[in-house]
Amino acid sequence: MTTINKQWRLKARPVGEPSAETWDYTETEIPTIIDGQLLIKVEYISIDPAMRGWLNDAKSYIAPVQIGEVMRAGTVGEVIESKHEKFAVGDYVAGHDGVQSYAVSDGTGLHKVDPSLAPLSYYLGVLGMPGMTGYFGLLKTGQPKAGETVVVSGAAGAVGSLVGQIAKIKGCRVVGIAGGAEKCKFLVDELGFDATIDYKNEDVKKALKKTCPDGVDVYFDNVGGDILNDVLTQINLHARIVICGAISNITTPQQ
Ligand SMILES: NC(=O)c1ccc[n+]([C@@H]2O[C@H](COP(=O)([O-])OP(=O)(O)OC[C@H]3O[C@@H](n4cnc5c(N)ncnc54)[C@H](OP(=O)(O)O)[C@@H]3O)[C@@H](O)[C@H]2O)c1
The missing domain is CATH 3.40.50.720 (NAD(P)-binding Rossmann-like Domain)
Known part of the structure; x- marks a missing residue:
């Protein structure tokens, strides 16, 4: 398994439309998980209008993405390591695990999805x-x-x-x-x-x-x-x- 996590982070808050200057591309080591965590291989990332609002440093229904953080995004992925009692290797999960190829999670905001009922991407669309x-x-x-x-x-x-x-x-x-x-x-x-x-x-x-x-x-x-x-x-x-x-x-x- 690769040990490199490809990530897009917020570099600078945009005025108007985001541009290349808004983002930093980084490659980091995939962290080792500890008890209570799981590692997700991100398969699908959703690009939604709400993401533009998350770039503003303003009071809203959810905290803004901070400078240097991985950009928040809706995701679906496969659990590839788990030390979490509710999630097992091979589970598929939907959550907000960001614009990156691997995500470490403590399970907050995650729910399991079933690829036998519908293609995984549907859990970011019609079933999401x-x-x-x-x-x-x-x-x-x-x-x-x-x-x-x-x-x-x-x-x-x-x-x-x-x-x-x-x-x-x-x-x-x-x-x-x-x-x-x-x-x-x-x-x-x-x-x-x-x-x-x-x-x-x-x-x-x-x-x-x-x-x-x-x-x-x-x-x-x-x-x-x-x-x-x-x-x-x-x-x-x-x-x-x-x-x-x-x-x-x-x-x-x-x-
Ligand atoms: N309240 C909630 O919980 C919630 C949840 C999800 C989404 N939303 C909101 O629902 C709306 C749609 O979201 P979505 O995910 O369906 O977006 P989407 O698939 O990205 O579609 C957005 C479409 O809006 C149209 N648009 C853009 N600028 C416009 C303008 N100035 N005037 C008229 N139409 C314009 C564009 O289509 P055209 O090519 O036709 O212009 C664009 O493709 C957004 O406002 C989003 O913030 C709210």
Whole structure:
């Protein structure tokens, strides 16, 4: 077994988009585990919008990644050594073990996943954080009912694409807002959305009037900003609005 751990660490906090200057690539020895620890060979790393927020030195729902630390990221990997009573060699685990090839863990935040039920990468997608976010956000907060109109932004993304499909299963009319003709075509042709709005090439407010003639009953908001404002102009009485994320604040921050 190799003894080298390849790691990406935070070198400097970015302003705006991260660049090569944001990161340090390091190679370190894989530490020997002690009682209560396990060693994970990381197989999959998730790249999520939330990671940009973790780079800011600001109060949030989770502590920022510190300068010099391995970048935090959702991961799935295989346990290759264990001195932990709950995890055995050969187990597969999901957690937040960072952008590195091997991780030592005391088990905090880890849960076992079963590769015989689904490919391992699915535990970072539909069976992981984005899937849970879409499922519970839509069903618990959005409470869609058959026949209602559900609009979802960031519709071709990890969360939005699942939200639209779940809403279709629930018998709703689903309109997805996404950037570009290709993504919009994919939402209709492959995922069964009823209609789409290409916010990069269409007037969103006008397109909402056209695609949601009976107004919007549930808005699942992944982007915030102007699109949120536009959808609110078409919102129905007793509508539910799921404030999931505001990625426009990251990609096009207000000055
Ligand atoms: N509350 C929670 O627990 C939770 C959990 C997971 C995610 N989230 C949030 O949910 C949102 C989606 O996450 P995800 O994992 O699905 O992301 P993702 O798969 O990375 O998709 C994000 C998409 O957002 C679109 N986008 C980017 N900038 C935009 C802008 N200025 N205006 C409109 N659309 C823009 C882009 O698609 P286009 O090409 O279509 O522009 C991008 O591909 C994020 O805001 C994230 O922070 C929240």
